[in-house]
Each structure stands twice: as C-alpha cells, then as structure tokens.
Amino acid sequence: MQSINNNLVADTPYLDLLPEVNFNPIFIMGEHRSGTTLLYKTLTATGCFNFLKAYHIIKYDQILSNHINHTEDKALEELEELFQREGISDRAIDKVMATPDLPEEYGFILKNIVGDELRITPKNLPIFQQLCRKIQLASDPDKPMLLKNPWDLPQFMYVKSVIPKAKFIFIHRHPIHVINSKLNAARILFDSWNPYTALIAQMYAQIFNNPVKRFLYQLMYSKYFNLGLRRVTKKSVESSSYFLENVKSLPQEDYFCIRYEDLCKAPEATILNILEFLKLQPRVDLDYQSLIKPRPPKLLPEVQTNYQQICQQLQPYLSDRGYDI
Secondary structure, eight states, X not given: OOOTTTSOTTTGGGXXXXXXXXXXXXXXXXXXXXXXXXXXXXXXXXXXXXXXBHHHHHTGGGHHHHHHTTOHHHHHHHHHHXXXXXXOSBOSSSOOBOOTTOXXXXXXXXHHHHOSOSSOOTTTHHHHXXXXXXXXXXXXXXXXXXXXXXXXXXXXXXXXXXXXXXXXXXXXXXXXXXXXXXXXHHHHHHHSOOHHHHHHOHHHHHHHTSHHHHHXXXXXXXXXXXXXXXXXXXXXXXXXXXXXXXXXXXXXXXXXXXXXXXXXXXXXXXXXXXXXXXXXXXXXOOOHHHHOOOOOOOOOHHHHHTHHHHHHHTHHHHHHTTOOO
C-alpha cells in the first residue's frame, strides 16, 4: 500500500498540471458479474470515451510522466512482455482477454494507494479526483470519461453528491445468474493463483499468500452450510434494494438503465440507445454481434436448489426490472 504523499514518484513534477483539468465522469453501475465489463469494453470500442485501463492501475505513478515524455507505448510493450512471462492470457474467472489496455475498475487504485476502501470515500476522494484528471490529461481532451466500479453501486447517491455532474448507466442482470457467477469467480480466485488479479489488486496477493486469510476467504465463499450463497445473496438483496429506494432521486436526465440480457440479444440497438442518451455518435464502425458472445450459464447445485428462495428475497427487484420469477 502506498500513501497519498509518496505514491507519485515519476509523476510528481507534473502534478501542477492537474488542477486545470476538468472531468465529468459517466459511471457504469452494476453488481459484480452483471455484465459491467462487457458493457465497458463495448462502449469504449465505439471510440467515444476516455477510460481507465489495467495499465493505469499497474503504472499509476507513471501515467503523466509516460504521456508527457512520449514513453507510454514503451511502457505498454513492457507490460505486454510481463503478461507473457507470467502466462497471463485471460482473467481466468470469465475468459475475458487480459491485456494492459483492458478497461478496469478504479476501485483497485483507491485500495492500492490509500488502503481505505474499494469504493469512493471522503478519505480517498482526492485520489479519485486525481486519477480522473491524470487519465483525462493523458487521453483525448474532447472525449468524456467512462468509468466503472461495482463497489460504488450501493452508494451511487453519495457518488452523485461528491461529483454533481456525474451521469450513470445502470446495467441489470437476473440476480440468479449474478449470484451464481459471483460464487464461481470467488472460488476460482482463492483456489488458484491469478497473476492478472495480483498485478492490479495488491490485497489479492496479500490474502492469497497468507494461509490463514486465504482459508477464511475460501470458507466465506464455500458451499458448506451455504456460507457463500448466503453471503452473495445478502449483497445482491442489499444492492437491489438500494437501487429501488434511491434511483428515482436522480434527475431523469442523469441516468439510463439497460439489462444484460437485452445487451446480449440486441447489442447494437442497446449501445446506440446509450450513446443517444449521452448525445454522442460512435466514432468507429463496429460489428457489435462479434463483440458480445454470451455463454449459457450453468447453475451451481446450491443455487439451483435454492432458486425459488433466492427469487422470493429479490421479488421486488425482479418485478421492477421485468424478470420472470
């Protein structure tokens, strides 16, 4: 973990450029495993947005230096070589190709540097503002910034309060599949070493390399006594309830909702609807269907067994989002 005062070795000489940089971020908001990465990748492929990459997380203290000194391409090449040496080809949890250019979550920077939370807090807000300005300065100044961080879904009203001009794209997915995918992902991460996750999340290496901590996380997401299922279901109930209770408090012109299932079924129409909401036009011609290849979900036994019970807990959300219980 690095402190706010010493984390910027290479970038320190250029920090005085940041106060003049304006940013009005657009946030993708959704639960982990709800399709946020798919949506993020597809929207950034339109060429309309600046965005946070894995490179920005791993080389956070060099973003400005590499941009101003024209060494960003070299830094990216070095990261690609590192990925090859580490045998990194995908994220393992979902087969998404892992590259230095992969759109990623800003929560990792907040946690790596401040050690506070993976979500925006009063303590790490200055670092959040700094990372936004750094990425905006090192990118196309004429493009808006697109961000995602599922940890901020259960507090999007706080995010709006500290970033008043923020807009939100909410993505929803049937909670059964979100819960199922969360369990799978957590078990994969704590059963086998994931070199990509270790590069972007310092806390992952700390947990995995500590036998006691790793065992506790494995137990936390295990099938024993449905510990994992109860944990992730509780989180989904909390997030969905928060959404239902608060979304109408946002101005209508500041948020847009889609469903993962609709994105997979009609990707081009869904993306163009989002861009229309944001008053943007795609800058790149895309074969949207080729970008989105959903896989049929296979439910874990405990999820299948408790299907009806889970749906009952989430009934208000299922009805609101048009899902058949």
